[in-house]
Amino acid sequence: MGNITNREPYQQAYYPPTPTGVTRFMRTCLIWQIYRFLVINFKMLKLIAKSHH
Amino acid sequence: MSRVVILGAGISGHTAARYLNKWIGKQHEIVVVSPNAKWNWIPSNIWVGVGQMTEDDVTFDLAKLYAKTNVDFRQAKAVSIHPEGNAESAKPFVTVEYTRADKAGVQENISYDFLVNATGPKLNFGATEGLGPEHGHTVSVCSAKHALEANQKLQASIEAMRRGERQTIVIGTGHGMCTCQGAAFEYIYNVDHTLREAGVRDKARIIWLSNEYELGDFGMGGVHIERGGYITNGKTFAESLMVERGIEWITRAHVKKVEAGKIHYETMDGQFHELEFDFSMLIPPFAGVGLKAFDKAGADITSQLFAPNGFMKVDADYTQRPYMEWSAKDWPKTYQTPSYRNIFAVGIAFATPHLISKPMQSANGTPINPTAPRTGMPSAAMAKAVAMSIRDMLNGAEKPTHTASMAEMGAACVASTGSHIFKGTAATMTVFPVVPDYEKYPEYGRDINLTFGEIGLAGHWMKYLLHHAFIYQAKLRPGWSLIPD
Numbered sequence: 206m207g208n209i210t211n212r213e214p215y216q217q218a219y220y221p222p223t224p225t226g227v228t229r230f231m232r233t234c235l236i237w238q239i240y241r242f243l244v245i246n247f248k249m250l251k252l253i254a255k256s257h258h
Numbered sequence: 259m260s261r262v263v264i265l266g267a268g269i270s271g272h273t274a275a276r277y278l279n280k281w282i283g284k285q286h287e288i289v290v291v292s293p294n295a296k297w298n299w300i301p302s303n304i305w306v307g308v309g310q311m312t313e314d315d316v317t318f319d320l321a322k323l324y325a326k327t328n329v330d331f332r333q334a335k336a337v338s339i340h341p342e343g344n345a346e347s348a349k350p351f352v353t354v355e356y357t358r359a360d361k362a363g364v365q366e367n368i369s370y371d372f373l374v375n376a377t378g379p380k381l382n383f384g385a386t387e388g389l390g391p392e393h394g395h396t397v398s399v400c401s402a403k404h405a406l407e408a409n410q411k412l413q414a415s416i417e418a419m420r421r422g423e424r425q426t427i428v429i430g431t432g433h434g435m436c437t438c439q440g441a442a443f444e445y446i447y448n449v450d451h452t453l454r455e456a457g458v459r460d461k462a463r464i465i466w467l468s469n470e471y472e473l474g475d476f477g478m479g480g481v482h483i484e485r486g487g488y489i490t491n492g493k494t495f496a497e498s499l500m501v502e503r504g505i506e507w508i509t510r511a512h513v514k515k516v517e518a519g520k521i522h523y524e525t526m527d528g529q530f531h532e533l534e535f536d537f538s539m540l541i542p543p544f545a546g547v548g549l550k551a552f553d554k555a556g557a558d559i560t561s562q563l564f565a566p567n568g569f570m571k572v573d574a575d576y577t578q579r580p581y582m583e584w585s586a587k588d589w590p591k592t593y594q595t596p597s598y599r600n601i602f603a604v605g606i607a608f609a610t611p612h613l614i615s616k617p618m619q620s621a622n623g624t625p626i627n628p629t630a631p632r633t634g635m636p637s638a639a640m641a642k643a644v645a646m647s648i649r650d651m652l653n654g655a656e657k658p659t660h661t662a663s664m665a666e667m668g669a670a671c672v673a674s675t676g677s678h679i680f681k682g683t684a685a686t687m688t689v690f691p692v693v694p695d696y697e698k699y700p701e702y703g704r705d706i707n708l709t710f711g712e713i714g715l716a717g718h719w720m721k722y723l724l725h726h727a728f729i730y731q732a733k734l735r736p737g738w739s740l741i742p743d
Contacts, residue, residue, distance in 0.1 A: 217501070217506060220497070222498050231714070232715060233680065235715075238719075241714055245717070249670055252670065253668070255708070256635070256636075
């Protein structure tokens with residue numbers, strides 16, 4: 206018989222989504238994060254441009 | 259030659275000062291009045307609070323900087339505004355009291371043609387018995403000095419864990435009407451990261467305690483973002499982050515009293531609870547700094563210029579309405595006071611027309627809802643708009659020429675969740691607009707293309723970049739005005 210989990214009463218931690226291994230890897234994957242850095246910069250500049258009147 | 263007096267030298271006051279100095283500093287006089295000798299990049303106080311930065315990394319001397327410009331700096335606190343002058347002179351003036359050691363307590367009247375109130379908040383620890391570092395039992399990261407003390411106590415707690423003791427750490431808001439949840443949110447992850455680095459995370463129970471209705475509210479009623487084929491509420495991601503790091507949370511809470519090692523709080527259902535702690539950082543509620551105002555005859559007109567919470571009334575619609583009738587149009591655009599065309603209030607100093615989050619109260623009638631945040635980006639944007647309006651009014655414009663409504667501008671928040679150039683991460687979040695506009699964006703009140711959030715190393719680089727870029731800009735280094743506010 207394998208390990209049985211989630212036998213305890215419902216808890217806070219039971220409901221929210223948990224990142225998968227791929228999601229966690231991508232958070233610090235250098236190539237992907239360099240691309241995201243450029244995207245975030247672009248989005249922020251767009252946001253700033255729209256904020257000044 | 260006209261004189262512009264700016265009260266306060268925080269993010270909004272200093273932004274107004276640097277632009278006015280650049281545009282009109284040679285033709286007109288600019289006076290900055292601030293009780294603090296140093297400028298502080300407040301977002302990085304979080305890193306001071308966990309020992310990753312020193313006070314010098316996040317502050318610099320204002321007098322030295324302004325000495326290189328046309329700005330006349332007075333280290334003093336504003337006491338009262340006299341917008342019609344007094345019996346002797348019709349020229350408007352402010353009364354200030356020096357805080358610099360060699361002139362401490364000396365009062366002076368400074369006349370003005372334009373006045374910018376950028377005094378920021380009074381950290382109202384007194385609203386909750388036992389709250390705060392000075393007369394209470396909790397720490398704060400609202401100033402560099404507070405953050406230093408927070409780190410000292412955190413390190414003592416870490417030492418206790420190294421000795422094998424278990425510690426309960428509580429971080430969040432110290433009153434039902436607090437704002438600035440983002441700072442506490444960032445601090446809790448930095449504390450978690452610091453404990454992991456110290457190898458003692460297993461000895462700590464970390465709890466988020468907040469007045470938000472749900473996690474991820476941040477005083478903005480939460481956000482909806484597009485992710486994984488769904489439009490999802492930010493609450494999902496905020497809870498996910500907490501679970502991933504083994505942090506518990508208590509929301510819908512109003513802290514009533516703090517004793518040594520024990521927090522007493524009330525929740526939305528009207529129940530009263532106690533929570534024991536070893537280390538706690540709770541953000542205080544904010545109030546106005548307590549400026550008074552007098553007319554020409556010396557009669558007190560404070561209630562005409564200021565809301566009951568001490569913040570200055572500007573061109574917002576302050577009509578009391580039920581939540582269902584709130585509108586993005588209620589929010590101020592020019593930050594000019596209705597009674598006096600030459601007085602403006604920016605940053606945290608202006609009175610908001612109402613909350614952004616939905617108003618809530620406990621079964622006992624206690625308000626438990628975040629008040630509206632005014633973070634760095636909106637504060638700088640409104641200060642720049644006011645500086646442009648004053649420049650143009652000095653050149654003959656009849657009324658303010660620029661606007662910066664929080665219902666028409668965005669904000670960015672980058673919350674560090676661990677610092678390392680290759681392994682660090684941060685949660686990056688942007689919203690547009692800050693105040694939801696349900697007429698323009700009927701479903702979620704915001705532009706989903708400009709409202710996004712993600713966690714990753716890029717966010718950490720962004721946080722690091724913003725720290726250095728904004729301090730560079732504030733120090734008026736070459737090309738500072740090319741850096742977007």
